[in-house]
C-alpha cells in the first residue's frame with residue numbers, strides 16, 4: 001500500500017513535516033507553563049519525557065537578577081519567624097538561595113518561581129548541591145500568573161512598583177496571617193509591620209490582615225521600569 005507521504009513529491013512532504021514540528025513547538029511554548037525539578041522538566045499539563053529540553057523564556061523578566069546577600073537572607077527568614085510548619089514561596093527566586101536556605105535550616109517545603117529558565121537551571125543545580133531536592137522545587141513561571149495560595153511565608157526582592165502591582169494578588173491568594181518579607185522595597189501605602197536594616201539593606205515585613213482595606217486590594221496600573229534601564233539605578237547602593 002502507498003502511504004500518503006509516498007504520494008507527495010519529497011520536497012513538499014519535507015516542508016509539511018517541518019511546518020508540523022514548528023507549529024507543535026509554538027503550541028507547546030504558548031499554551032503551558034513549565035515547571036522544573038532537579039531531575040526532570042515537566043509542563044503544568046502533562047509530564048514530559050526525562051531529558052526534554054527546557055522551554056524558552058516566557059517573556060522578558062520584569063526585573064534584573066541581583067542576589068540577596070546571604071546575611072540578609074538569614075535575617076529575612078528570622079524576621080518572618082520561619083518554623084518547621086511553614087511553606088515558603090520566593091517570587092522571582094534567582095539562584096534559589098532563599099528557598100534552599102529555608103529548606104536547609106528549617107526542613108520546610110519551599111518553592112521558587114522565576115521567569116528566566118537559566119535561573120531555574122542554576123537553582124536546581126544549587127538545590128542538588130545543597131541536598132534539598134526532596135523539599136525544594138523551582139517553577140519556570142511568570143509570578144504574576146502563579147498560584148501560591150498554600151504559602152505561609154512569601155519572600156520578595158523585586159521593585160517597588162512590582163510589589164504594588166503584586167499586592168492585589170497577594171491579598172487574593174494568601175490566608176490571613178501569612179507573612180511577607182521583602183528585601184529593599186516597600187509596598188507603597190501598605191505600611192510594613194516592621195523594618196530592619198542589615199548593613200546597607202532594608203528588610204520589610206508584613207502580615208496579611210483578615211480584612212485588607214479596599215484601597216490596598218485595588219488593582220493599580222504599574223509603571224514598570226524597563227529592565228534595560230534598571231541596572232545601577234534601583235540597586236545602586
Ligand SMILES: C[S@@+](CC[C@H](N)C(=O)[O-])C[C@H]1O[C@@H](n2cnc3c(N)ncnc32)[C@H](O)[C@@H]1O
Nearest residue numbers: 061062063066067068092094114115142143157
Ligand atoms: C532581584 S532578583 C532576586 C533573586 C532572589 N529572590 C534573591 O533575593 O536572591 C529578581 C528575580 O526575579 C526574576 N523575575 C523577574 N520578573 C519575573 C516575573 N515576572 N516572574 C517571575 N520571575 C521574575 C528575575 O529573573 C530574577 O531572578
